[in-house]
Amino acid sequence: MIKGLYSAFTAMDAAWRYQDVLANNIANANTAGYKREIAAKQSFADVLISQQAGVPAPLPSRIDAIVGQIGTGSFIAEFSTDFSSGPLQQTGNELDLATDRGFFAVEAPGGELFYTRDGRFGRDANGDLVTSHGYYVLDVAGGRINLPAGAVEVDSDGVITSGGAFVAQLQVMDFTPAQLTRSGEAYFVADGQGVPAGGVRQGFIERSNSNLVEEMTSMLTVQRAYQANQTVLSTLDNTLDQAASQLGSWGR
């Protein structure tokens, strides 16, 4: 079939996948602790087209003869997470926390560990520090944090005090981007050891790092590219139609 069909198709497929990512970034423009995904574009290596033809004996049963090369356009190689910090919003709530570097460690009831920048924490019925899903926020030793009643202060090293008395120290770990896998919009699963980090702020929540202007312009650009490729596909379809039905026909 016409090589151009495959070029146009890969571009349209890539456009769909890119639009999924962009729509997700736009929808999560206000999600606390959200880290957006960005695309890394890469060209396919040029594909070699080979002919496989039967040949008479005593030659080998098949000869691979290189017929030519085509480029199949660019495609989205992968999406990576942009770990830049989102803007901090001051809320004044004593259990809203944000970090300049690193992630908070939370433990699911089943024991899985997640890392997040979403610092909207609260107390559960027992007074433990939990996320809004009831996942426990961990201290440096990996244990749960039980807060006394009344006001608590958190300093920039993550040390929680209540009325001057030490309560616990928050676990804030930093990882290289390669160690983190996305697990939800604002949560990550880490592979390997992290480095303790600091810079905890009390009374702030980190907002999404989606850049609406960038996402919208990318979305419109991709839409036009998709449209252009769709036109290419239609034109090629037309050409094929003519080749199949009109070439070699007698008469008019």
Next chain:
Amino acid sequence: MPTILSAAASGMMHNQSVLDVVGNNLANVNTAGFKRTRALHQGAPVPAIPPEGGRLGVAETTTDRVFLGGAPQHTDDPLHFAITDDSFFAVRDFDGAVVYSRFGGLSVDADGNVVAFGGRFLEPPVTLPAGYREPAIDQTGRITALDEAGERQEVGRLTLSRFANPQGLVQLGDGLYGETVNSGARTEGVPGADGFAAIVPGAVEGSNVDMAEEFTTMIIAQRAYQASLKSFQVGDEMLALATNLTR
């Protein structure tokens, strides 16, 4: 169907929820004792995501009540009081259950009982003996009145309650909150002692809605809604092109 439409639709729906919350807050900007609600988009942790999947927009909009105090508004009624910390006082509801409130606009009914909003008795109840007049409450919660001889006598004491997790209280309407399993342990005390702050007599607590913040939130939610709407339209146009690929 491609997930671009789901993601865009979830963005629109969740921003609509934020606008609902903002609308309620703005309607109650002058309601005494009102505690504003704050809505926040949050992600949910999922155990494993396939590389090409899972992008479904906003996971949820969580709401919580902000119990930071509203400023006391002076009413010059000696029996009114404003709570300044995060505690509540108890009243007995009409069905006999003990519920909690922050609206300190107390008054005296025809039988001399000190009642809160709607005629609900204080818990523990305080009653003025016959002939007593001019009830007042002071900073430490002592309710006093002038007896027949004109001497000021103490007739009762207000107690405050604090919960381990005030977010776990259930809202009952009329500014009342009910205790649940989630609200945690309750500690009781008198104003000005046991870790409770003194109350402000002659005032009621105003609403803690900050109009500037609500309007900012409204504008942000509106623009985010528009952006999600645009991405929905783009997805729709691309789908239309795909279905018209060949004649």
